[in-house]
Amino acid sequence: MFIVGLTGGIGSGKSTVAAEFQRQGIDVVDADLVARDVVAPNSQALQQIQYYFGDSVILTDGSLDRAALRAAVFNNEQQRRWLNQLLHPLISQEMQVQLKAASSPYVLWVVPLLVENKLYQQADRVLVIDLPVEQQKLRAASRDRQSIAQIEQVLASQASRQQRLAVADDVIDNSRPLSEVKRDVSTLHQHYLQLSQH
Ligand code: ATP
Incomplete structure (x- = not known):
């Protein structure tokens, strides 16, 4: 299976761009969704977390x-x-299952922390959604109810724009209007x- 890894910082437009690929008929495996699924209600992982951390x-x-x-x-x-040791193998296993099950000509693998976790080696091609940091902050803040301070904290924990661009095969400049971005996707x-x- 040919895997295109898609990444970008907070608020850069990963979900927006992924939805465009999906519209073209491409299967999408989203690391955030997988991470949510493995701790769904009644899952074994959630039971272990409850046992370890308590009902709170x-x-x-x-x-x-x-x-x-x-x-x-x-x-x-x-x-x-402890939490990472529980969740990382489960998430990585489930992502492999979903990547293998994809039936489109290639699969889009959306991983916010592709660079931070050095997962780009597992992709055949890396697509970076790029946006200046100031615009990242504004878009993330207008979408969520997070404060700029909270967003800045996330930004500080993520790879820099330069680190991401260094592993990119392709880049979408998402500071432009969506109509142009859609043409890039095509x-x-x-x-x-x-x-x-x-
Ligand atoms: P996160 O990592 O924080 O979940 P993300 O990278 O998935 O974010 P999106 O949710 O796709 O980013 O986009 C962030 C916000 O920016 C959304 O409100 C989206 O509608 C808006 N947005 C995305 N692309 C553009 C664009 N080209 N022009 C204007 N607004 C955009």
């Missing part, structure tokens, strides 16, 4: 209280390590169709 990380509807879990591991390296789609045939 579970919401009344039985789903994971992400904010509570984030707060619990924030200043506790040992607990953070062009890249044709290119990836060709590449995936060899």
Whole structure:
């Protein structure tokens, strides 16, 4: 399976661009969705998390209280390590299953932390969604109810624009109007169709 890894910083436009590829009939495997699925209500992983952290990380509807879990591991390296050791193999296994199950000519693998976790080696091609940091902040802030300070914290924990661009095979400049970005997607789609045939 020919894998196109798509990445970009917070608010850069990954979901927007991925939806365009999907409209072209391309299967999308989204690391964030997989990460959510593995801790779905009644999953084994969620039961283990509840056992380890206690009921305070579970919401009344039985789903994971992400904010509570984030707060619990924030200043506790040992607990953070325990959580990562539980979730990373599960997420990576499930992503492999979904990538293998894809039936389109190539598959788009959306991974926000592709560079940070050095996963770009597992992609045949890396597509970076690029946006100046100031615009990232404005778009992320207008979409979520996160404060600029919270967004800046996320930005500081992510790879820099330069680090991302250094591993890019292709780049979409998402500071332009969506109509132009959609044209880029069509062009890249044709290119990836060709590449995936060899
Ligand atoms: P995150 O990593 O934070 O989940 P993301 O990279 O998936 O974000 P999107 O949710 O696709 O980013 O886009 C962030 C915001 O910017 C959304 O509100 C989206 O509608 C808007 N947006 C995306 N592309 C453009 C564009 N070319 N012009 C204007 N607004 C855009």
